[in-house]
Amino acid sequence: MPQLHLHLLSDSTGETLEMIAKAALAQFEGVEVVRHFWPMVRSQQHLDRIMGEITRNRGLVVFTLVNPEIRIQLESRCAEAQLPTVSALDAVTESLSRMLGQEQLHRPGRQHQMDEAYFARVEAIQFTIAHDDGLLWEEWEEADIVLAGVSRTSKTPTSIYLANRGYKVANIPVVPESPPPPALYRLKRPMVVGLTTSPDRLVQVRRNRLLSLNQAPETDYVDKERVDDEVRYARRMFADNNWPVIDVTRRSIEETAAAVINLHNERRIGQAGTKPV
Amino acid sequence: MPQLHLHLLSDSTGETLEMIAKAALAQFEGVEVVRHFWPMVRSQQHLDRIMGEITRNRGLVVFTLVNPEIRIQLESRCAEAQLPTVSALDAVTESLSRMLGQEQLHRPGRQHQMDEAYFARVEAIQFTIAHDDGLLWEEWEEADIVLAGVSRTSKTPTSIYLANRGYKVANIPVVPESPPPPALYRLKRPMVVGLTTSPDRLVQVRRNRLLSLNQAPETDYVDKERVDDEVRYARRMFADNNWPVIDVTRRSIEETAAAVINLHNERRIGQAGTKPV
Numbered sequence: 412m413p414q415l416h417l418h419l420l421s422d423s424t425g426e427t428l429e430m431i432a433k434a435a436l437a438q439f440e441g442v443e444v445v446r447h448f449w450p451m452v453r454s455q456q457h458l459d460r461i462m463g464e465i466t467r468n469r470g471l472v473v474f475t476l477v478n479p480e481i482r483i484q485l486e487s488r489c490a491e492a493q494l495p496t497v498s499a500l501d502a503v504t505e506s507l508s509r510m511l512g513q514e515q516l517h518r519p520g521r522q523h524q525m526d527e528a529y530f531a532r533v534e535a536i537q538f539t540i541a542h543d544d545g546l547l548w549e550e551w552e553e554a555d556i557v558l559a560g561v562s563r564t565s566k567t568p569t570s571i572y573l574a575n576r577g578y579k580v581a582n583i584p585v586v587p588e589s590p591p592p593p594a595l596y597r598l599k600r601p602m603v604v605g606l607t608t609s610p611d612r613l614v615q616v617r618r619n620r621l622l623s624l625n626q627a628p629e630t631d632y633v634d635k636e637r638v639d640d641e642v643r644y645a646r647r648m649f650a651d652n653n654w655p656v657i658d659v660t661r662r663s664i665e666e667t668a669a670a671v672i673n674l675h676n677e678r679r680i681g682q683a684g685t686k687p688v
Numbered sequence: 689m690p691q692l693h694l695h696l697l698s699d700s701t702g703e704t705l706e707m708i709a710k711a712a713l714a715q716f717e718g719v720e721v722v723r724h725f726w727p728m729v730r731s732q733q734h735l736d737r738i739m740g741e742i743t744r745n746r747g748l749v750v751f752t753l754v755n756p757e758i759r760i761q762l763e764s765r766c767a768e769a770q771l772p773t774v775s776a777l778d779a780v781t782e783s784l785s786r787m788l789g790q791e792q793l794h795r796p797g798r799q800h801q802m803d804e805a806y807f808a809r810v811e812a813i814q815f816t817i818a819h820d821d822g823l824l825w826e827e828w829e830e831a832d833i834v835l836a837g838v839s840r841t842s843k844t845p846t847s848i849y850l851a852n853r854g855y856k857v858a859n860i861p862v863v864p865e866s867p868p869p870p871a872l873y874r875l876k877r878p879m880v881v882g883l884t885t886s887p888d889r890l891v892q893v894r895r896n897r898l899l900s901l902n903q904a905p906e907t908d909y910v911d912k913e914r915v916d917d918e919v920r921y922a923r924r925m926f927a928d929n930n931w932p933v934i935d936v937t938r939r940s941i942e943e944t945a946a947a948v949i950n951l952h953n954e955r956r957i958g959q960a961g962t963k964p965v
Contacts, residue, residue, distance in 0.1 A: 415787055424946035427711045430704040435780040437798035438754060439790050448953070450946045471787050473780055477715060497783045503712040503750055506774045510692055510748050513716050521714035523940040533941060536845045540820060568813045575852055663800040664810060669701035669727045676725070 414443045416470025420461065420485065422519035425450035428475045431499050445470075452481060453519065462488055472496040477519050532577045539574035542581035543567055548592045551581050552600055556675060558582040559595070560606030561645050562632075563616045565659050565667060569606070572668045578675070585645040596652060602678050604671055605649030605656040610638045612660050691720045693747025697738065697762065699796035702727035705752045708776050722747075729758060730796065739765055749773045754796050809854045816851035819858035820844055825869045828858050829877055833952060835859040836872070837883030838922050839909070840893045842936050842944060846883070849945045855952070862922040873929060879955050881948055882926030882933040887915045889937050 417436075421428045425448060436444055447468060449461050458481060465472060472489050474496065476482040482498070489496045504515055523529075535555075541547055542554065544567070551557055555578045558566045566582040573580045581601070583591050595603070608616075617633045631637045649656045657670050694713075698705045702725060713721055724745060726738050735758060742749060749766050751773065753759040759775070766773045781792055800806075812832075818824055819831065821844070828834055832855045835843045843859040850857045858878070860868050872880070885893075894910045908914045926933045934947050 413788065415784075423711075424942045426942060426946075427704075427707040430707055431777065431780055433799050434700075434704045434752065435777050435784055437801075438781055438792035438794070439784060439788055440793065442788055442790070448949075450950065471783055473783070475711065495783060495787070497779050499780050500708065500712050502774050502779055503708055503776050504715060506748055506750070506772060507692075507712055507716060510772070511690065511716055511719055513719070515715035516717065517715065520943070522710050523942050524714075525940050529940060533842070533845050536848055540817065540844060540848070543817065565810075567817060568810050571813055571817070571848060572852070575849070663802050663806060665701045665703060665800050666728075666797070669703075672725075673727065 412441060412443045414445065416445050416447060416468040418447045418449065418461075418465050418468075418470060418472045420449045420452050420472065420474040420476060422451065422453050422476045422478050422481060423523060424520075425475070427522075428473065428499055431475075432473060452476065453478065455481075455484065458484055458488075462492075465489070465494065466492050469494060473499050475499050477515070477517050479517050528577070532575070535577050535579045536571075536574045538579040539570050539581070542579075543570065545583045545591070548581070548583070548594055551594060551598055554579045554581040554601040556580045556671060557595070557598060557601045557603045558606055558671075559585050559591070559603060559645070559649070559654070560608075560659075561585050561613070561641050563613060563620060564606040564608050565664055566606060568664045569659075569667050569671070572664050573671060576668070576672070578672075585641075585648060587641055587644045602675055603652070603654045604674060605645065605654045606659050606667070607642060607646055607649070607656055608658060609660045610635065610642050613642065614638050689718060689720045691722065693722050693724060693745040695724045695726065695738075695742050695745075695747060695749045697726045697729050697749065697751040697753060699728065699730050699753045699755050699758060700800060701797075702752070704799075705750065705776055708752075709750060729753065730755065732758075732761065735761055735765075739769075742766070742771065743769050746771060750776050752776050754792070754794050756794050805854070809852070812854050812856045813848075813851045815856040816847050816858070819856075820847065822860045822868070825858070825860070825871055828871060828875055831856045831858040831878040833857045833948060834872070834875060834878045834880045835883055835948075836862050836868070836880060836922070836926070836931070837885075837936075838862050838890070838918050840890060840897060841883040841885050842941055843883060845941045846936075846944050846948070849941050850948060853945070853949070855949075862918075862925060864918055864921045879952055880929070880931045881951060882922065882931045883936050883944070884919060884923055884926070884933055885935060885937045887912065887919050890919065891915050 417432060419425060419428050419432055452458055472494055474485060486496055508515055556573060558570055560566050562584055570580040570582045614633050614635055655674050657667055659667050694709060696702060696705050696709055729735055749771055751762060763773055785792055833850060835847055835857060837843050839861055847857040847859045891910050891912055932951050934944055936944050
């Protein structure tokens with residue numbers, strides 16, 4: 412398999428760059444890519460150290476450096492070494508610059524400013540962790556989103572993912588033997604979303620879960636008939652309350668979360684997709 | 689303040705695109721940007737609906753569409769309406785295509801495949817939630833990273849953020865009155881990192897925390913001398929055990945996490961930054 416060294420340089424956390432690389436690489440297959448991840452490159456000395464590694468592992472250099480001195484240094488040194496470079500954000504930044512009639516600021520890390528939106532996001536994460544798995548249901552009215560679903564429908568990771576995007580999320584397991592607190596049916600502010608999945612898939616996932624916990628794999632928890640009943644009970648609850656339902660059977664966490672955000676946008680403003688910064 | 693409508697179209701979750709927009713917008717100021725976020729655009733009908741909204745809110749159209757039919761449709765219809773479009777990932781995808789001697793696949797959502805890495809990440813999130821705040825310390829040896837720090841040094845959100853990037857993280861509050869389980873000092877596999885912050889900042893953050901909980905703002909928890917002692921105690925513990933220390937005083941969660949990842953890379957392979965996909 413051909414191998415490619417991919418050097419990713421950022422003068423901030425490198426998170427955006429990592430996602431760009433992941434999305435772009437997903438469009439190729441049968442290639443072994445060795446990623447070299449270089450965040451927080453903000454000094455000449457740091458760049459010097461990295462250039463040694465880059466020339467030892469020749470490949471493609473992709474960067475999101477906004478500091479012009481470091482950028483020019485990198486570009487000219489790579490040109491000397493005959494290594495291709497790509498500035499990952501130029502197309503978007505340049506269009507914005509034209510549209511706004513403004514030069515870009517060239518200040519690294521500005522997207523990580525600890526502004527109001529930042530603190531709201533941290534609060535969302537804290538809220539979400541404190542309201543996992545039916546905890547503190549007395550405070551559900553403060554949530555943006557409440558996810559309901561039977562065990563192993565990805566409620567927790569989906570909640571956490573949404574929290575990282577700024578939503579305060581609570582989640583509640585749907586268990587026929589133990590009905591949820593009646594407060595669930597009276598929520599005003601939060602959007603309640605039901606998560607469902609195919610019983611076959613659920614039995615599979617739960618069986619793996621029990622194996623990983625070293626527990627006996629033959630209990631009601633993985634009994635096909637019982638699981639059918641459970642899923643039917645949950646679906647009826649969702650329908651009775653007119654909650655939107657997302658089937659997570661073939662969806663990754665990110666895709667489930669994107670579907671939840673779509674529903675939330677539509678509900679919040681009665682016009683899909685508009686969200687002020 | 690000038691206003692700009694920014695339309696973000698993706699045929700997948702739109703997460704990468706949202707981060708690109710955030711990073712690029714951070715380089716401009718004094719502008720009011722209204723973001724219109726359109727994820728999962730995979731059909732002609734969906735695009736038809738969106739085009740109505742775009743032409744009603746004229747502005748810049750940025751996209752990460754990989755499906756060529758939808759992309760061509762969008763581009764030609766925006767051209768007709770004299771609206772500028774930018775393809776956010778082209779520079780990187782085209783360079784990769786050249787380097788690899790391969791055409792891109794044009795299949796949306798491939799970065800969200802539920803592969804091994806995906807399930808490892810979900811497991812990391814579940815592990816991290818189960819090991820918040822000193823819980824289940826018997827299992828710490830399974831963690832990649834253990835964060836230690838006094839109350840309100842962002843241990844929990846930093847842990848969650850790292851979990852989203854695939855690291856299994858546990859965290860433990862450092863409290864002089866209640867020493868941590870001795871297991872903490874004997875960990876082999878996990879990297880233990882101490883989080884510290886300036887006592888002044890800590891008093892401030894904690895005071896706000898108490899206010900938000902409607903609790904009396906004058907307790908030991910926010911007493912300057914007590915907080916000084918607490919921070920000193922934590923720093924001594926970190927030094928005695930030779931744990932690397934990160935000062936979070938002026939760092940956002942993302943920046944603290946990037947610093948932790950840097951330390952983890954360096955420790956793991958004795959050579960900063962190299963990480964195979």
